[in-house]
Amino acid sequence: MFLGIDIGTGSTKGVLVTSEGRILDREAIEHNVSTPRPGWFEFDAEQIWWAEIQQISRTLLSRAELPLQGVCVSGMGPCLVVTGEDLKPLRPAILYGVDSRAGAEIDELNQELGAEKIFERCGKQLSSQSVGPKVRWLAQHEPEVFAATRRIFSLNSFIVARLTGEYIQDHHSASQSDPLYDLHSNDWIPEHWQKIVGGVPAPRLVWPAEVVGSVSVEAARLTGIPSGTPVCAGTVDAWAEAFSAGVRQPGDTMLMYGSTLFVVQILQNYQAHEKLWTTTAVEPGSLSLAAGTSTSGTLASWMRQLFGQPSFEQLIAEAERVPPGSNGLLLLPYFAGERTPIFDPQARGAILGLTTAHQRGHLFRAGYEGIGYGARQIMEFLAASAERPSRLVAVGGGTQSKLWTQVTSDITGYAQEIPAETIGASYGDALMAAIGTGAVEAKTDWSRITEIIHPEPRRQELYQELYSIFSELYPATRKAMHQLAALQR
Template sequence: MKLVIGIDIGTASTKGVLVDPASDGEILASTRRDHEMSLPQRGWAEMDADAVWYREIVDILGELAPQADECVGEIAGVCISGMGPCVVQADGDLVPRTPAVLYGIDGRATREITWMTEQLGADTILERCGKELSSQAVGPKIKWLVDNTDGRADDRWYGCHTYVLARLGARWVLDHHTASQCDPLYDIAKQDWATDLAEKVLPGTPLPELVWPGDVVGEISDDAARETGVPAGTPLVCGTVDAWAEAFSAGARKPGDLMLMYGSTLFFVQFLEGMPIREGLWTTSGVERGTHTLAAGMSTSGSLTQWVQKLTGDAPFEKLVDEAGHTPPGSDGLVTLPYFAGERSPIFDLEARGMFLGLTLKHTRGHMFRSVYEGIACGIRQIVDMLSDADTPAKRVFAVGGGTQGGLWTQIVSDVTGLEQIVPATTLGASYGDALLAAIGTGLVPPETGWATADRTVRPDETHRETYEKLFAIYDSLYPATKEQMHALGEL
């Protein structure tokens, strides 16, 4: 019996699954390791690529490999995805020079963003790369590392998953999707490195080999086999950024499919017929060869609910959801602006600040918890309205991630946005998509294979429409009305 392993490195945990491709993706075992990011100073978000990323992968492989033996199975492929786009700079022995710099929640490279935009021109960057430079872009982060660390000319840079793959025995590669978030280094129309732009802003910086997420990029080395228990020679499949692997796991692969990923942050991936470029959105390469997607991301979602949980006494999550569920729509006149870690889409403002507006002495933690759900839902509606202007409007919406469990949050999102959402039966997420990529990449199943089945469809409650129309109008006006004050508070 040939089995595959999929592993995803997320913001709050690393998850792994052992899957039997011959049984329509039956999950034989799963495991996870929890971790936290480091916030060493204002605007920075980091993680230790060796102690967290690699060591957790070693632990998970070491746990799953014996379970494959117990099933009398052979591990035929391993695929890894990771949060992204992140970047880690490492020497020739794959020792990181510094902690890894995380995705758009790390805003240290603001000067580099400004400088690159001036050097290349905003219009050129948008036309060639598919999006404006923002804290999400990898290019400015690489320049910051080049200018602020003691690196050498022969140092290489890696994404989250490709660093771990290299440690396990893979070539120095980057998948096309992750590369398409390495602005301004990738040409979105040509789906290749924009070497002319790269040479202007990062002269002499080497660029990795481009592959697609389902490509085999190496084998488990002898050293990695000793550490993990996975046999040497086991194929390694590249993988990609977690949100795209999760979309793949949910069955969102056709033009008009939109995935909402409810995690520590909120992420959107919409699959396209063509290649539209929209200000405020990210045009990227997709998971499958030659495809394109539109994407957007909010900086806080599940992380904000966890903050409220701790702030209000660390009550069990189920109790908070129950209290929020018994709170009326609109939270008795309370609205939350969820910019507690700045914001990516749709405003791209790292200096934005969170807000509870309308608090009174009668409000309870149930009101606050529901209001957070409603505020995030209003942010989702803003982005969905932008996505609806694309050449390929959303036809099917897939809701994935841990935030779909319990049902209240997804129901509020449907009520605020008017969207129907398909919730898959398997919610393990990106690691399950990695297992599917491993099975396809190693030839165990045909490329068109999908393992997703629907668990339920969440439909809007029309009796809440009027309340949420009023709430959204208030929400929509808050940032423009308070931006100046937010920035002034940030200076304090």
């Protein structure tokens, strides 16, 4: 059997899987992100991530009856973890694009290195998703931490180091570490590394399913994983999840309903778009186009909390009784700034069209629809920059809401395939471990589609009208949003 563990924004999930793809056992631990300041999103990599890896591993393996042949871990990303030689974090990990602290550093690096040259070599513009500006922020705002830094990790590579002692970075995570990695040569850019990271050595580059080391005696004592067990590199959770859903051929596209909405399309050839991220994918030599919003499931959770903690089932039932278009209610889902499609960390949420006739069911449905309009903008960018996605596979916890997936299909016009197993990235991790250790062939695919959500044609005209209004809202309110964001700081 194979152990896959994914550390997400809201929980850590582990799964034990046979080489045929049959799930033997699963375990999950919920956790909360830290937001010490507006625009800051952090985690304690030692007390949460590493501790939960130990807990989930010990729990699952205590119930297992088959021998363990391999381990792989994925996680939210790209994140920034800095440690000393002892691999102990020097500060809380800085998260992916939801953390928007490094805006000034983005501007600095664009000036120093040239925005067009960065786009040409890295396949995307610098944004809050980029790791390089966050390293620069650390050097300028916490110089004592930066001076003590001897290793720079992503989430999964930090766990690999704690399990094996190896200092690696998978190619995909590296390709999101802009402007440090060249997509055309699949290697670090030495002059950029020196300018931004300085004397800290660059990690060895590997592909996500490669075995990079084995579990040490000390890690075995802490985790319960037998010493000597092979460990694969792993990668960012969205790409592990795409891998788990069989999104591996050119044109295959994943839509992940998680804490944020994330889209990954596999490319035939190199393509780049100023509003998207071109990255490597999981398999050697592969490329992908990606996009991600800053809120999705987190917005639904916020509404649930605001409404007094009713069950999601109750809120969905109320939203289902509301007609499409939420009786003329529109919601801009920029409650944590926004990545794709506007790349504006100072954007803010907005609800337009409210009357005293609207109830919480209207608001909840408008939230789903607002996220759906954002998904449509992303799908239009994909179609404009490469080829129209030929196959859309929906994954993530949000697929449990049939209303949400139906609303998204109705707004975007795309059918969505739903796999039988939607546990997601941890399942993809287990598959990478099986492939990396040679237990199964590299082309092995465990996914099985059991449902297809088709768009409802009679709703298209209404949603087209509302989408047009939605698209005008951000440009019309941008100045006011920025003024309010300044007051919030």
